[in-house]
Amino acid sequence: MKLTSPEELEQLRTSILDAIDPDKLSITICSGTGCLACGCEALVRAFEKELKEKEIDKKVDIKTTGCHGFCERGPITVIRPKGIFYQKVEPEDVEEIISKTIISNRIVERLLYVDPATGKQITYEKDVPFYALQTRLILGSNGFINPENMDDYFAIGGYSALSRALFQMKPEQVITEVINSKLRGRGGGGFPTGWKWDSCRSAESEDGTRYVICNADEGDPGAYMDRSVLEGNPHSILEGMTIGAYAVGSNIGFIYVRNEYPLAVKNVNAAISRARSYGLLGQNILGSGFDFDIEVSRGGGAFVCGESTALMASLEGRVGRPRAKYVHTVQKGLHDKPSNLNNVETWANVPLIINKGAQWYSKIGTEGSKGTKIFSLVGKINNTGLVEVPMGMTLREIIYDIGGGIPGNKEFKAVQTGGPSGGCIPEHLMDLPVDFDELTKVGSMMGSGGMIVMDEDTCMVDVARYFLSFLKDESCGKCIPCTEGIKRMLEILDSICKGQGKEGDIEFLEEISQSIMNSALCALGTTAPNPVLSTIKYFRDEYEAHIRDKTCSAGVCKDLFEYFIDDELCTGCGRCRKECPTNAISGDKKEPHNIDMKECMKCGACFSLCRFNAVRKGSVEGVRS
């Protein structure tokens, strides 16, 4: 059914809302990629089977949705309308949920979330601290939408912003609204979105062609917010892009999404064809006379293709390598036409701004950074998942209050923000309000919103080495400082981690960094030294210990420590002896055991097996003497 006027859209919405019984029970099962990996498909089948057997399948809905964000606790099931929150639900739990909660309105207590801080069970989703402390303007909708059912998006007000933009606003007004909202690009650069649109609209184009592009080439290790939005709420991106296209005067849009996101590719393609069938994409959208269509282009997985000029080269079918941006892509981008590229999350913000107004939007966040930001909170953290918070929330609040702190009562050491070319922020800066400018000030960056938490067992030299090796592999190979410079920095870090570091290495790393930052072609290169510089800045003593004392206090760099067995703690249980793959451990039953350092390959099996903490790490020199 093609909608040919805003009134028809509203009629459709009314009829959808009228058909919804607010008291009808609905079992909402998260089917984002995280929960899929935890086996939610079997869970959905189990629910369907059980409802059928109990003959209540007509009375109870099952809704599979996109990512809810609390991935640590997946598969997640929410019973609506009450919002009862069950976590880590297995197919075996289904029978009990149906018989207790669905039929007799009781709670299955063992599936509830227990707040580790208070030890109390929490029944309702809205009371779980992980959710309660967030401002989920964008991700919040994920829990209510089956991405395969467009009615769900209509029901939460979908496409009303588009209708408003097309019929009540001129393109210039849309741009002004976005400028006034002070929305900044969520892909990492933080460029003011409205001004970008304005430049694209006013850029010269001989035949009038302009492109809008959605950058869904999310490649930062550990970051997956764009994937979750695209998978869970694809229409919000389509709506945002259509509004953007209307504002800049474009009729063709592209979504460049990595092929490693098969569910996102599938959902967004399906969403596009549904939007077309409703006349929300294609010619004469809602009868406004405005034409716009979107094509999905799948990326081959090169990290550098997230850089706008490399992405456009790849879209054109060329090798994805950046070019100088002295002529901006808003003037000459894809096929040398004015092209407006924004990140997934940026596009998702647009319908919100149009619906609720720039004034409302600009009240959220800090002076320089408005709105919310989704972070993917990963690493050594209790509540792994996607976290959406207003700009300006402190790292401490995000990591401890929402993230639930560090597992195993370990000490916090650092948090890495901004993806591989971000920086590591130490404990004493935990009260830093997180926004674009503050993160840059301390030598890190917002990036696309990765947040990797590290505990005391993390070696900061090794962390720098890890990110540099990622960047070395992902450097495109065009400019010499990035290609060769990163490679050489990695060589130096490798030697430091192997205990072959020399005096002067730190200064040499700084010298190379400075030259790379001053001369590399694209942002991948100019920011590549960040992980090294920020770890040197905040954890210089670790570098020095590696170089001078040949020790790795975290016990990560294998060449810099030995395992040994503490005689006093060893009970001689023999567990380590049996498991040692190289038979390096010897000892009589009930007598303290011993590790032969010559045979030990430092796999760490004994270390993680020992129940008495008798296997320990020590500096090579210390253990040998």
Added chain:
Amino acid sequence: MINLVIDDKRIESQEDLTILQAAKQNGIDIPTLCHHDALEPYGACRLCTVEVITKKRRRFVTACNYIVRDNMEINTTLPELTALRKMILELLLAKCPDIEIIKSMAKSYDIDKPRFKLENKECILCGLCVRVCKEIIGASAIGVVERGADAKIDTPFHLSSDICTGCGACAAICPTGMIQLRYTNDEVEIQPFNTIVKLRRCASCGSGLASEAFVSSVGKKLGDLSTLALLCNDCKKERKSLALAKSTNYAARTYDQNPIHRAKRKT
């Protein structure tokens, strides 16, 4: 015309020039490696990085692809710029320690021995060969394969290219001499691109002329495949001078009796 200041020197420049062009016209030397006047700027070697100061801000840009604007102030010799050029050359020298052009450029910046482990590569990935093949020849027979430090120039899948005309432009433009054309009896081999094309011999004297495909593409361009395009340079000259002699009624015999020409013909 617009006004610029380069290294404290006031100069006038045309619009639409790159910083590199404007500097060159005024006798200011900026080092480059991946730049060639006949090709589109590439901006890969970064040696031509200079500082640009406009009203808004100061920043480092590459001179080869940055267009000058009125009242722009440009510095080409700051200590940071020297430092980054030295670093780039040191990195290159470590990668290609035996390449003359790198050795001499490094030497001019007082680098004798790089502080990095030496490799033994020949290609500096300046991309000149790829660009000449695409922009001038129009073939695009070679491109960059792989990524990062593994990047190299090659034909697709390292297979003998069927669109390479064997013109040799890549070898001619290569600043390190990595690309070589080798003539065998009836073939031209282009290495390291694993490409072999058929050799055409001079229609008159039978010496190696050029690749078959290249000769016919030149012939097509000239619209004349029968005569001049099929001759080697010497025979071309001879044919032309004979025609000239004939038209001026100069005895052809005189030309043939020229001892220098006779000697050349024998070889």
